[in-house]
Amino acid sequence: MSTDFLEREGTRLPANVAVRRVLVDAAQWSQSAQSLRDLDACLLALWGADDRDVDGMFRIFAAFLLPDHVLLLQHAMPAATPVYPSLAGWFPVADRLQRAVYDLLGLQPDAGDRRPWLRHGGWPDDHFPLRRDSDSTQTFPVEPAPYSFVPVSGDGVHEIAVGPVHAGTIEPGHFRFSVVGEKVLRLEARLGYTHKGIAKRFEGLPLAEGHHLAARICGDSTVAFSWAYCAALESITDTELPRRAASLRALALERERLANHLGDLGALGNDAGLAFGLVQFSSLKEQLLRLNQEAFGKRYLFDYLVPGGVVTDLGMHAIRAMLDEATMLEQAVATLRTIYDDHAGLQDRFRDAGQVSPELARAHGALGLAGRASGTAQDVRIDLPWPPYDWLRPRRVLRFGGDVAARVLVRFDEIIESLRLCRSLLETLPAGPSLITLPTAATGRLGLGLIEGWRGPVLIALETAADNRVRRCHAHDPSWQNWPLVEYAIHGNIVPDFPLINKSFNLAYSGHDG
Amino acid sequence: MNMAVYVWQIGGCLLAIALAPLFAGWVTQCRAWLQNRSAPSLWQPYRMLRKLLHKDAAVATHASPLFRSAPYVVFATMALAAAIIPSVTTELPLARVADAIALVGLFATGRVFMALAAMDVGTAFGTLGARREMMIGFLTEPALLMVLFSAFLMFGSTALPAIVEGTLTAHQFVLHPSLAFAGVAFVMVLLAENARLPIDNPSTHLELTMIHEAMVLEYSARHLALIEWASWLKLFNYACIGFAVFMPWGIVVDGADPRRLVLAIAALLLKLVIAGAALALFETVSAKLRLFRAPEFLTMAFLLAVLGLLVHLLLEV
Numbered sequence: 001m002s003t004d005f006l007e008r009e010g011t012r013l014p015a016n017v018a019v020r021r022v023l024v025d026a027a028q029w030s031q032s033a034q035s036l037r038d039l040d041a042c043l044l045a046l047w048g049a050d051d052r053d054v055d056g057m058f059r060i061f062a063a064f065l066l067p068d069h070v071l072l073l074q075h076a077m078p079a080a081t082p083v084y085p086s087l088a089g090w091f092p093v094a095d096r097l098q099r100a101v102y103d104l105l106g107l108q109p110d111a112g113d114r115r116p117w118l119r120h121g122g123w124p125d126d127h128f129p130l131r132r133d134s135d136s137t138q139t140f141p142v143e144p145a146p147y148s149f150v151p152v153s154g155d156g157v158h159e160i161a162v163g164p165v166h167a168g169t170i171e172p173g174h175f176r177f178s179v180v181g182e183k184v185l186r187l188e189a190r191l192g193y194t195h196k197g198i199a200k201r202f203e204g205l206p207l208a209e210g211h212h213l214a215a216r217i218c219g220d221s222t223v224a225f226s227w228a229y230c231a232a233l234e235s236i237t238d239t240e241l242p243r244r245a246a247s248l249r250a251l252a253l254e255r256e257r258l259a260n261h262l263g264d265l266g267a268l269g270n271d272a273g274l275a276f277g278l279v280q281f282s283s284l285k286e287q288l289l290r291l292n293q294e295a296f297g298k299r300y301l302f303d304y305l306v307p308g309g310v311v312t313d314l315g316m317h318a319i320r321a322m323l324d325e326a327t328m329l330e331q332a333v334a335t336l337r338t339i340y341d342d343h344a345g346l347q348d349r350f351r352d353a354g355q356v357s358p359e360l361a362r363a364h365g366a367l368g369l370a371g372r373a374s375g376t377a378q379d380v381r382i383d384l385p386w387p388p389y390d391w392l393r394p395r396r397v398l399r400f401g402g403d404v405a406a407r408v409l410v411r412f413d414e415i416i417e418s419l420r421l422c423r424s425l426l427e428t429l430p431a432g433p434s435l436i437t438l439p440t441a442a443t444g445r446l447g448l449g450l451i452e453g454w455r456g457p458v459l460i461a462l463e464t465a466a467d468n469r470v471r472r473c474h475a476h477d478p479s480w481q482n483w484p485l486v487e488y489a490i491h492g493n494i495v496p497d498f499p500l501i502n503k504s505f506n507l508a509y510s511g512h513d514g
Numbered sequence: 515m516n517m518a519v520y521v522w523q524i525g526g527c528l529l530a531i532a533l534a535p536l537f538a539g540w541v542t543q544c545r546a547w548l549q550n551r552s553a554p555s556l557w558q559p560y561r562m563l564r565k566l567l568h569k570d571a572a573v574a575t576h577a578s579p580l581f582r583s584a585p586y587v588v589f590a591t592m593a594l595a596a597a598i599i600p601s602v603t604t605e606l607p608l609a610r611v612a613d614a615i616a617l618v619g620l621f622a623t624g625r626v627f628m629a630l631a632a633m634d635v636g637t638a639f640g641t642l643g644a645r646r647e648m649m650i651g652f653l654t655e656p657a658l659l660m661v662l663f664s665a666f667l668m669f670g671s672t673a674l675p676a677i678v679e680g681t682l683t684a685h686q687f688v689l690h691p692s693l694a695f696a697g698v699a700f701v702m703v704l705l706a707e708n709a710r711l712p713i714d715n716p717s718t719h720l721e722l723t724m725i726h727e728a729m730v731l732e733y734s735a736r737h738l739a740l741i742e743w744a745s746w747l748k749l750f751n752y753a754c755i756g757f758a759v760f761m762p763w764g765i766v767v768d769g770a771d772p773r774r775l776v777l778a779i780a781a782l783l784l785k786l787v788i789a790g791a792a793l794a795l796f797e798t799v800s801a802k803l804r805l806f807r808a809p810e811f812l813t814m815a816f817l818l819a820v821l822g823l824l825v826h827l828l829l830e831v
Contacts, residue, residue, distance in 0.1 A: 276548075276549050346801040496804075
């Protein structure tokens with residue numbers, strides 16, 4: 001079985017990082033998966049396409065993260081038999097991705113789990129909303145279908161069903177625990193409650209407006225998603241971003257990372273019963289958001305990034321304020337870190353809770369923050385740097401513990417590193433325009449944007465149609481990769497430790513459900 | 515014995531019922547200050563009671579009469595407990611018929627009803643909370659009894675008024691090392707029994723981590739109001755047991771002279787202010803223990819209480 005074609009063939013795709021596309025048939029699809037697994041590649045995203053109006057084919061795409069580039073496999077299937085070989089045998093994360101692709105497009109993997117993932121009885125079994133002939137204004141009565149969780153049997157085993165409606169104001173997700181007493185034997189999550197049909201909504205949007213929708217896929221990663229969209233569009237139109245605009249975007253991305261990490265560290269303290277931590281970190285986060293409002297006009301930086309640059313430039317006053325803030329944050333976070341480190345009660349809750357071993361993380365292709373806490377050295381900013389990260393050179397943060405404590409430490413380290421990056425961005429902000437206009441995009445081009453958001457790599461695959469419109473846009477959040485890890489992390493832990501473990505991952509619902 | 519004693523028996527009980535929300539509000543306020551937050555009003559618990567009492571109660575379809583009656587039973591046990599704890603005066607007719615062992619039994623009755631009601635509607639969280647509550651309960655009760663036994667041995671009585679009178683009428687002030695051990699054990703029991711940190715977190719919204727809150731998730735309106743009130747009353751009662759055993763100064767021991775009673779109420783308020791602030795401080799600096807560390811924590815309380823008892827037998831008899 002030779003997979004030379006993977007090296008020989010392939011064309012470069014427009015993207016902010018090096019992306020190679022290889023067209024494969026069904027046999028090569030499986031062979032590639034096998035050899036990519038041997039190379040320790042990560043399955044980044046899997047999505048389908050309905051091209052029956054063009055050439056009567058369905059297509060399936062799989063993006064893999066390799067050490068020096070992204071490999072995109074593309075496989076076409078005739079409309080009559082939309083079946084492709086399952087990747088789940090090599091990449092466990094493919095299971096849920098394949099179920100989602102089936103629910104939306106009706107492309108069937110030849111093996112693996114057949115339960116619905118996104119459907120939830122919201123549309124009939126034989127209806128596939130992402131197909132081009134499906135009318136998105138059509139409504140169906142919701143018919144909740146029973147969902148078969150994997151049963152666990154044994155003496156004294158029982159189930160605890162949690163959610164999708166929770167006691168606090170948080171996003172919906174259902175968690176099914178099989179427990180003996182307080183000990184968790186198995187956890188199965190069911191997500192998809194916030195599926196909004198973003199991919200369908202993208203179809204036909206003017207290219208110059210798509211970033212508004214991209215920014216709203218996942219509120220806490222709005223900069224990452226809108227940058228990924230803009231990067232894809234700018235690559236398709238062969239636009240080189242002005243250096244000042246790139247620096248301002250990176251500043252926004254790092255500030256998004258800071259805001260989320262600060263919020264999470266406070267919430268982690270609170271979930272372990274230390275409300276003091278929540279109050280202190282919330283106050284720091286609030287100060288950061290207020291300065292965002294002052295400097296960028298947006299607290300959470302919604303719509304700050306637009307194709308061609310950013311909406312507002314930064315004045316000298318704002319730059320000075322941010323530099324001062326960086327100094328303040330460095331000191332405040334260092335103090336709070338000492339308090340967290342020295343608090344015996346807190347450390348007792350954090351250490352060894354929710355452990356994900358480096359082997360498990362590798363086997364499941366853990367990405368981003370959760371991966372870096374389990375020894376997976378993945379960071380697109382460092383591995384495949386795009387401007388301005390090519391000259392910024394972020395330092396890699398890596399821990400091997402894989403427990404809640406490790407994820408807390410990665411957050412602390414990344415805050416310090418992000419502050420350093422912000423400082424160098426502010427001190428060496430290049431002159432020049434912060435916004436340029438994009439030329440018209442050619443029809444039928446596929447481009448990728450891959451941005452390391454605070455949770456991990458966010459990917460957007462954008463395909464253009466005539467009249468400067470979106471033909472198709474697929475957005476992928478790294479939570480797809482990391483949700484299954486949460487289910488493993490809880491093994492052998494006790495039920496009341498789950499909220500803390502879950503919070504230490506803090507994965508997306510909205511971004512995941514799409 | 516005159517009528518005034520009965521008036522004060524009822525008056526003391528009503529005083530406890532009226533003051534309990536204020537004490538809870540004070541602890542919440544201190545916690546907020548210690549955490550650098552702006553604090554809710556001292557009267558917030560009363561406003562919450564008013565709000566809840568105005569609402570219509572929603573009860574699960576399959577709830578049995580037990581579920582509906584439990585809040586009243588729990589509230590009644592706590593009110594009755596307040597009637598036999600000498601917080602202002604030791605002239606309590608009821609305290610003569612129910613000693614401190616009966617008091618522990620009253621708390622247990624409230625707990626059992628709460629747990630049964632939580633399991634009654636058959637939700638996962640109710641059962642989860644009830645299970646955890648019983649685990650905590652079976653560890654706290656012996657520790658509490660051991661603490662009280664130290665005091666019983668010292669004064670030769672199982673009635674709380676006798677213990678107060680014994681301390682206050684002693685000819686000279688004596689420091690009992692055994693009471694130091696018992697005091698620490700008592701504080702640990704108080705934290706566990708009242709669903710405070712580090713055993714339970716009264717302000718959490720994470721349903722999987724809850725103990726007390728998980729049991730009351732299905733309650734609303736007047737039922738919830740009574741349960742909340744009962745748990746504030748329980749905290750108040752525990753504080754008053756602590757005052758009676760460890761710092762009874764200010765409690766009137768001979769007759770119900772109105773002027774001295776006013777002074778005694780002032781002393782009680784002062785002690786509550788200090789105890790509430792101390793509780794808030796302790797809660798602010800602690801993280802919540804892992805659930806399975808709770809038995810270690812409570813075993814430690816039991817051990818300290820037993821040590822107190824041994825110290826008394828070896829050194830003080």
